[in-house]
Amino acid sequence: MDLPVKKRAVQLIGLAITAFAVYFLHKEISQYSFAEIRGAVADIPYWRLLLALLFTTVNYAILTLNDGLALKYIGKKLHWAKIGFASFVSNAISFNLGMSVLTGGSARYGIYSAYGLSVSETAKVLGFCDLTIGLGSAGILGLLLLSEPAGTIARIPLLKEWGKIPGFLLLLFVFFAALLSWSGKSIKVKGEDISLPPLKYFIAQIMISGADYFCASMVLFSLLPGSDISIF
Numbered sequence: 001m002d003l004p005v006k007k008r009a010v011q012l013i014g015l016a017i018t019a020f021a022v023y024f025l026h027k028e029i030s031q032y033s034f035a036e037i038r039g040a041v042a043d044i045p046y047w048r049l050l051l052a053l054l055f056t057t058v059n060y061a062i063l064t065l066n067d068g069l070a071l072k073y074i075g076k077k078l079h080w081a082k083i084g085f086a087s088f089v090s091n092a093i094s095f096n097l098g099m100s101v102l103t104g105g106s107a108r109y110g111i112y113s114a115y116g117l118s119v120s121e122t123a124k125v126l127g128f129c130d131l132t133i134g135l136g137s138a139g140i141l142g143l144l145l146l147s148e149p150a151g152t153i154a155r156i157p158l159l160k161e162w163g164k165i166p167g168f169l170l171l172l173f174v175f176f177a178a179l180l181s182w183s184g185k186s187i188k189v190k191g192e193d194i195s196l197p198p199l200k201y202f203i204a205q206i207m208i209s210g211a212d213y214f215c216a217s218m219v220l221f222s223l224l225p226g227s228d229i230s231i232f
Contacts, residue, residue: 136209
């Protein structure tokens with residue numbers, strides 16, 4: 001299969017998956033009337049909506065930094081407006097439709113291909129961005145499992161009793177990844193050499209991912225009824 005056919009195949013697969021996800025999203029939302037949705041939104045204080053909008057805006061700006069960092073890592077230069085557009089569209093699709101690797105990934109692939117990036121360069125950007133989210137997820141979940149169980153974790157007996165073990169393993173994974181990044185060495189997985197970005201990129205990825213999760217959680221916290229937050 002030559003390169004143009006591969007690109008078209010990936011785009012068609014991404015389009016099919018997106019259409020499939022949109023169908024199920026519509027199916028879930030259709031059980032609520034517009035009046036119910038409008039009423040639920042009207043019950044939220046305006047300042048909470050503004051706060052959620054603020055954190056949402058900051059969150060997308062932070063995710064744009066992730067794409068920009070990925071492009072810098074592979075040695076490609078694009079205008080920040082283009083980076084912001086690619087990041088916003090791909091993340092908005094993945095956040096709303098799920099299956100981020102397939103939905104948001106195919107969107108990134110299509111946009112960056114239009115900007116002149118090759119298949120391998122786009123794949124590196126995707127891998128870099130996914131690595132950022134993966135490192136942040138592993139670190140935050142690991143810390144939560146090692147800390148005093150609360151919320152959902154406390155209500156799951158298996159995690160309450162044994163959660164510290166996977167928590168330790170997750171943090172060990174992040175620590176090992178940091179060492180691998182610092183050393184500049186690669187590891188072999190199924191005959192393929194896998195290396196991580198240099199330590200300065202690794203640290204930036206951790207910071208971006210942490211800020212991403214903080215902003216996302218604040219959006220939800222701002223909108224949840226009964227959450228203890230007040231500015232007046």
